Amino acid sequence: MRRTLLFSFFILSTMCVFSQENASISGNLSDENFDREPLLFATVKLKNTSKVTQTNFHGNFEFSDLPPGTYTLVYSFLGYDTKEVSIDLKNNDIVRVSHQLSQKNILHQTHTSEPIGTDTSEKPKRER
Numbered sequence: 001m002r003r004t005l006l007f008s009f010f011i012l013s014t015m016c017v018f019s020q021e022n023a024s025i026s027g028n029l030s031d032e033n034f035d036r037e038p039l040l041f042a043t044v045k046l047k048n049t050s051k052v053t054q055t056n057f058h059g060n061f062e063f064s065d066l067p068p069g070t071y072t073l074v075y076s077f078l079g080y081d082t083k084e085v086s087i088d089l090k091n092n093d094i095v096r097v098s099h100q101l102s103q104k105n106i107l108h109q110t111h112t113s114e115p116i117g118t119d120t121s122e123k124p125k126r127e128r
Helices: 002-018
Strands: 023-031 043-046 052-054 060-066 069-076 083-089 094-101
Touching: 023 069, 023 083, 043 060, 052 060, 069 094, 083 094
Parallel strands: 023 094
Antiparallel strands: 023 060, 043 052, 043 069, 069 083
């Protein structure tokens, strides 16, 4: 009887240790304006954590073994606007998201007719 009780206690405690109630976030990131083409090697961060990953050749990413809580995904890619999205995770959640980034609007600056490196300020004359 004592052996059975001890064995049962051991099994239950082992199950509790291995049943960490963690969640995961996986998703896809694509271009908002260009036929939803995947963004390859874009950076995806979990704000206020050390977790960072990059999208693969299909624009997919994944974060696993996350404790329940509220997370902010931060998407960034060269030439695109950065985007932040909040996600609530509960015990054992597997959340799948799909987001798009829009290209940055680059304004053209007017150019002057002076060559680069030309100094237009007046220089004081040196006396000899």
